[in-house]
Amino acid sequence: xxxxxxxxxxxxxxxxxxxxxxxxxxxxxxxxxxxxxxxxxxxxxxxxxxxxxxxxxxxxxxxxxxxxxxxxxxxxxxxxxxxxxxxxxxxxxxxxxxxxxxxxxxxxxxxxxxxxxxxxxxxxxxxxxxxxxxxxxxxxxxxxxxxxxxxxxxxxxxxxxxxxxxxxxxxxxxxxxxxxxxxxxxxxxxxxxxxxxxxxxxxxxxxxxxxxxxxxxxxxxxxxxxxxxxxxxxxxxxxxxxxxxxxxxxxxxxxxxxxxxxxxxxxxxxxxxxxxxxxxxxxxxxxxxxxxxxxxxxxxxxxxxxxxxxxxxxxxxxxxxxxxxxxxxxxxxxxxxxxxxxxxxxxxxxxxxxxxxxxxxxxxxxxxxxxxxxxxxxxxxxxxxxxxxxxxxxxxxxxxxxxxxxxxxxxxxxxxxxxxxxxxxxxxxxxxxxxxxxxxxxxxxxxxxxxxxxxxxxxxx
Amino acid sequence: xxxxxxxxxxxxxxxxxxxxxxxxxxxxxxxxxxxxxxxxxxxxxxxxxxxxxxxxxxxxxxxxxxxxxxxxxxxxxxxxxxxxxxxxxxxxxxxxxxxxxxxxxxxxxxxxxxxxxxxxxxxxxxxxxxxxxxxxxxxxxxxxxxxxxxxxxxxxxxxxxxxxxxxxxxxx
Numbered sequence: 001x002x003x004x005x006x007x008x009x010x011x012x013x014x015x016x017x018x019x020x021x022x023x024x025x026x027x028x029x030x031x032x033x034x035x036x037x038x039x040x041x042x043x044x045x046x047x048x049x050x051x052x053x054x055x056x057x058x059x060x061x062x063x064x065x066x067x068x069x070x071x072x073x074x075x076x077x078x079x080x081x082x083x084x085x086x087x088x089x090x091x092x093x094x095x096x097x098x099x100x101x102x103x104x105x106x107x108x109x110x111x112x113x114x115x116x117x118x119x120x121x122x123x124x125x126x127x128x129x130x131x132x133x134x135x136x137x138x139x140x141x142x143x144x145x146x147x148x149x150x151x152x153x154x155x156x157x158x159x160x161x162x163x164x165x166x167x168x169x170x171x172x173x174x175x176x177x178x179x180x181x182x183x184x185x186x187x188x189x190x191x192x193x194x195x196x197x198x199x200x201x202x203x204x205x206x207x208x209x210x211x212x213x214x215x216x217x218x219x220x221x222x223x224x225x226x227x228x229x230x231x232x233x234x235x236x237x238x239x240x241x242x243x244x245x246x247x248x249x250x251x252x253x254x255x256x257x258x259x260x261x262x263x264x265x266x267x268x269x270x271x272x273x274x275x276x277x278x279x280x281x282x283x284x285x286x287x288x289x290x291x292x293x294x295x296x297x298x299x300x301x302x303x304x305x306x307x308x309x310x311x312x313x314x315x316x317x318x319x320x321x322x323x324x325x326x327x328x329x330x331x332x333x334x335x336x337x338x339x340x341x342x343x344x345x346x347x348x349x350x351x352x353x354x355x356x357x358x359x360x361x362x363x364x365x366x367x368x369x370x371x372x373x374x375x376x377x378x379x380x381x382x383x384x385x386x387x388x389x390x391x392x393x394x395x396x397x398x399x400x401x402x403x404x405x406x407x408x409x410x411x412x413x414x415x416x417x418x419x420x421x422x423x424x425x426x427x428x429x430x431x432x433x434x435x436x437x438x439x440x441x442x443x444x445x446x447x448x449x450x451x452x453x454x455x456x457x458x459x460x461x
Numbered sequence: 462x463x464x465x466x467x468x469x470x471x472x473x474x475x476x477x478x479x480x481x482x483x484x485x486x487x488x489x490x491x492x493x494x495x496x497x498x499x500x501x502x503x504x505x506x507x508x509x510x511x512x513x514x515x516x517x518x519x520x521x522x523x524x525x526x527x528x529x530x531x532x533x534x535x536x537x538x539x540x541x542x543x544x545x546x547x548x549x550x551x552x553x554x555x556x557x558x559x560x561x562x563x564x565x566x567x568x569x570x571x572x573x574x575x576x577x578x579x580x581x582x583x584x585x586x587x588x589x590x591x592x593x594x595x596x597x598x599x600x601x602x603x604x605x606x607x608x609x610x611x612x613x614x615x616x617x618x619x620x621x622x623x624x625x626x627x628x629x630x631x632x633x
Binding site: 035050051052053054060065066068069070073074095099 | 562563564565594595596598619620622623624625
């Protein structure tokens with residue numbers, strides 16, 4: 001390994017996760033933190049901490065110039081961006097390249113290619129990957145109406161620069177199109193500084209299926225199978241699992257091949273994910289977007305394949321060829337991940353911050369917890385609300401669900417409200433047990449959850 | 462070195478004499494110097510038991526004391542273990558000038574020129590005290606306070622963190 005010391009430009013559980021990988025590889029770690037995270041777990045675990053700015057992300061975690069300066073000054077030879085923050089910003093990858101630092105991820109050019117969703121659609125089409133009927137770019141409400149007429153209602157409006165549901169609108173009725181266009185355009189501009197929109201056919205009964213890929217610097221690309229991330233709330237993933245339930249082996253092969261084909265076509269390097277929307281009614285899939293980073297839910301694929309994806313990221317970035325052929329990748333059993341957030345599900349998922357008084361996670365075989373939390377840790381108000389990712393393995397899907405349900409019951413957290421009660425409820429739902437997952441399932445069962453938790457509260461009184 | 466002074470060369474002894482002389486003309490009571498396994502302690506009165514934290518002088522601020530070397534900047538070649546930063550005792554009646562950004566600290570406008578400020582210098586709110594460089598952009602930092610510099614806590618051309626104390630100032 002030519003990498004001896006790495007700067008980790010992130011916080012929270014992913015910073016801890018990257019440090020753990022470095023400890024295994026014998027790489028020294030420097031972490032850049034905001035003032036709010038100066039004493040947090042990643043800073044405690046890293047060999048060195050450099051405080052780069054105040055709590056607000058724009059003044060610290062998003063300051064790529066400070067990160068590159070810190071990396072140079074502390075003698076690092078590489079930078080790992082984690083996910084979120086600067087992970088998909090070509091500016092950091094480019095600055096690393098020009099300063100002689102190894103960026104643990106794809107090149108800035110890969111990010112630019114896939115970062116614009118309209119350009120990504122074109123690349124997918126060139127690679128022979130199915131895309132949803134829609135437009136390349138819509139210039140006006142009238143333009144949008146014309147495209148919508150052609151592809152048929154309902155349609156979904158999306159931001160070209162987008163992600164995370166911002167600038168996204170579903171339109172069922174042609175009369176509502178002009179207002180939706182104006183709103184989505186303003187939202188996209190506010191969120192991404194780019195008001196450009198495009199239209200796609202809206203799939204009512206949809207699932208979200210994505211494929212983990214790994215590419216090396218020699219043009220070789222393999223996949224580590226798919227993940228089903230259909231359980232979402234406001235376009236944010238809540239539960240992820242692999243393999244995707246109820247998908248035939250032939251269809252699985254087709255989806256994975258599509259992802260590898262697309263990645264190979266752009267000579268993709270490092271870890272990436274191709275996201276697809278799966279039409280449950282038509283049993284067909286369409287390309288959504290490609291994420292050019294390690295993802296939150298990567299432990300699901302690690303659990304299934306036994307491969308440490310973050311370690312492989314380092315090896316690939318250091319210029320080593322992939323250590324696996326596609327045929328070496330063996331998928332065993334079933335893995336589920338639940339995102340445990342500091343949010344009160346009974347109160348509309350209101351985010352919480354504050355002191356964690358009790359933190360007693362479940363332990364045991366086939367249970368993994370990725371977290372930066374510990375008893376006595378104060379969750380700051382400035383960042384996202386994810387506290388931990390609980391990942392379980394089972395030899396079958398039903399075994400994995402049972403294990404997850406039990407692990408959630410045993411997870412004792414006091415001090416702030418978490419999403420554990422809701423996750424526990426989801427694990428017990430018949431729809432989930434039967435594999436009838438969809439992107440609207442959480443919305444469908446929410447009223448039942450609220451009624452159940454109200455009954456439980458009354459009974460406790 | 463069982464042999465005592467016999468191991469010392471003529472120039473070493475000259476250096477020691479200079480050390481004694483400079484201690485004599487300063488306001489310090491003793492001086493302890495350790496280079497490798499050679500340790501020198503000179504001074505008046507009792508020898509301190511352990512390596513003391515060199516405190517800012519209590520004498521009138523106009524006496525220019527030698528530049529303290531007590532605050533080491535983070536090394537770059539060797540990785541320094543981090544952890545809770547142990548705050549040095551802050552002399553009463555002084556104000557800290559902290560770095561408003563993270564970057565490379567430069568005490569002078571360019572190599573070879575005199576430093577922006579030295580200990581004993583009077584500064585006003587808008588006096589430039591140093592430069593902080595972030596990716597070849599040099600940011601001039603103003604004192605933000607009116608007073609006399611009593612201590613310089615950062616070392617030239619070293620990385621300083623956001624919020625790190627760079628100077629101590631006795632307000633006027």
